[in-house]
Amino acid sequence: MTLEKHGENRFVVPIGPQHPALKEPGHFEFVVDGEIVTGASVRLGYVHRGIEKGAEDRTWTQNLYLMERICGICSHIHATAFVQGVEKLAGVEAPPRARAIREIFAELERIHSHMLWLGVAAHEGGFDALFMYSWRDREVVMDMLEMLSGNRVHYSANLIGGVKYDLTPDMMDKIREGLNYLEERLAHYLDVVNNDETFIGRTRGIGTMTREQAQLLGAVGPTARASNFAYDVRVDAPYAAYAEFPVEMVVAQEGDLHARFVVRILETMESIRVLRRIFENMPESELVTRVPRRIPAGETISRVEAPRGELFYFIASGGGEKPERVKVRTPSLCNWGTVITLAVGHKLADMPMILAGIDPCFSCNDRLVMVKRNRQDPQVWTWADLRNYGIEYYR
Amino acid sequence: MGLEVSTPWQQVLDKIRTWARVNSPWAIHFNSGSCNGCDIEILATLTPRYDVERFGIKLQGSPRHADVLICTGPVSLQAKDRLLRIYWQMPEPKFVIAVGSCGLSGGVFHGCYNIVHGIDEVLPVDVFVPGCPPRPEGIIYGVAVLLEALKSGKRPERTMTVELPAGFEMPQAEVRQ
Numbered sequence A: 001m002t003l004e005k006h007g008e009n010r011f012v013v014p015i016g017p018q019h020p021a022l023k024e025p026g027h028f029e030f031v032v033d034g035e036i037v038t039g040a041s042v043r044l045g046y047v048h049r050g051i052e053k054g055a056e057d058r059t060w061t062q063n064l065y066l067m068e069r070i071c072g073i074c075s076h077i078h079a080t081a082f083v084q085g086v087e088k089l090a091g092v093e094a095p096p097r098a099r100a101i102r103e104i105f106a107e108l109e110r111i112h113s114h115m116l117w118l119g120v121a122a123h124e125g126g127f128d129a130l131f132m133y134s135w136r137d138r139e140v141v142m143d144m145l146e147m148l149s150g151n152r153v154h155y156s157a158n159l160i161g162g163v164k165y166d167l168t169p170d171m172m173d174k175i176r177e178g179l180n181y182l183e184e185r186l187a188h189y190l191d192v193v194n195n196d197e198t199f200i201g202r203t204r205g206i207g208t209m210t211r212e213q214a215q216l217l218g219a220v221g222p223t224a225r226a227s228n229f230a231y232d233v234r235v236d237a238p239y240a241a242y243a244e245f246p247v248e249m250v251v252a253q254e255g256d257l258h259a260r261f262v263v264r265i266l267e268t269m270e271s272i273r274v275l276r277r278i279f280e281n282m283p284e285s286e287l288v289t290r291v292p293r294r295i296p297a298g299e300t301i302s303r304v305e306a307p308r309g310e311l312f313y314f315i316a317s318g319g320g321e322k323p324e325r326v327k328v329r330t331p332s333l334c335n336w337g338t339v340i341t342l343a344v345g346h347k348l349a350d351m352p353m354i355l356a357g358i359d360p361c362f363s364c365n366d367r368l369v370m371v372k373r374n375r376q377d378p379q380v381w382t383w384a385d386l387r388n389y390g391i392e393y394y395r
Numbered sequence B: 001m002g003l004e005v006s007t008p009w010q011q012v013l014d015k016i017r018t019w020a021r022v023n024s025p026w027a028i029h030f031n032s033g034s035c036n037g038c039d040i041e042i043l044a045t046l047t048p049r050y051d052v053e054r055f056g057i058k059l060q061g062s063p064r065h066a067d068v069l070i071c072t073g074p075v076s077l078q079a080k081d082r083l084l085r086i087y088w089q090m091p092e093p094k095f096v097i098a099v100g101s102c103g104l105s106g107g108v109f110h111g112c113y114n115i116v117h118g119i120d121e122v123l124p125v126d127v128f129v130p131g132c133p134p135r136p137e138g139i140i141y142g143v144a145v146l147l148e149a150l151k152s153g154k155r156p157e158r159t160m161t162v163e164l165p166a167g168f169e170m171p172q173a174e175v176r177q
């Protein structure tokens, strides 16, 4: 997908793959007419490793660890989606306590992911103070996850048929304490996002997406919910323990960048509330059920709500020790289409914020060539230059 | 590096350079197809809890300003050229730190068809930091090990030659008369 034919006054601005703050490298090209973006395209695939094919050479259990490493931010949720599909094929169900623990991990992960995003998005807008604060507070969640599983990033909590780690009342008390602190901080961030003048100036009315557009472009997760498109797998098709401990869906009407900030912060607060509810009524049961080593032949799908939106797995088993086919559809990919559409008509300076607004997974650092009319030498830009340009533009 | 003249003046200059480099190494980070786990931890080292800027370590956006390349991931075929280009754009002397198990050997992705299986297949690596992902303390320790080696004047031996990727020309410095 490249944009080649442009009119006389148009210039293509490629933004390429490398940035310390974002994940998954992607390459963009923006066609600009002066300051205004008139077209955009995206090219992905810099982190293509061949995981789906690799999954076919690994046993069901080995695959758990491979799937977890598709993404370092939503690691638990990938394993959960996979494990649920396999359990469905095998015709077993994880015990209630195991399902509750899966939900606990998933919600803790959502808190850490949203706080990470809040920092990164603020950084793109030039609010480095907010970046540092939210990452400092994020360490509280990381400590909880480390206490539960011994790992900061890949918790490996799931087993086929259950979970590995149990929660003791001691741990719950510690987590509660941390959650109280986080709730306070999040209230403060919500205040900043809603009332800080510069922040509003850069977010309100930028990248507005209507409900129809969201539906048409296949947006998922908080990006769609910020456009009043009420769809959340946790609510619409409860998995794990979400039927017993439901979450409330957070939606916003405006559909602009500001709404995306608000939705994610409110969602984090909702996660905290649901965690408290689980701790109060933790079901008692064993942690794993027996699962046969060979999974019966069949096909299934499995859907979960990752921090970025709906995550979809298709799993086919041939009745052996290894899967026959695993297909993964990640939420970020669904949301790319919205960026390409939303970018049109906005200023180049808004691009970093709009890109960050969908919480994308792309991280390779490309170059950006800025071609100005009447100028012979093309300037080569990095993502950092684009970010600085955006900050300077609004100074 | 052609300028191996060892006049006293040169030696003093070298000492000053090493001193500056050890006290404030600038790093560039590149993700060559990792799962982000390691990248998040690298970023975490910059944030208030670990805060490597205290030690003068600064993450840089441009390869042309960097001394150290901190690289993660099993090097996907598409990212390989990109990685080589970044390495070539860095000024000498340059050092490479490979972070994470998959940067060491392909790790969990071993056997997948689109990867090179490790950064040391492509670049000469000075320090390996194992772990999936390594803790931020581990990454900081990796940098400290490198700096320690620099301080004592031990330059790691380079036995590997790095090929310039096809279609990429190194910009030549212009000599003004």
Ligand code: SF4
Binding pocket: A069, A072, A153, B034, B035, B036, B037, B038, B039, B072, B073, B099, B100, B101, B102, B103, B107, B108, B131, B132, B133, B134
């Ligand atoms: S070593 Fe592990 S955590 Fe790090 S990038 Fe590779 S898979 Fe991810």
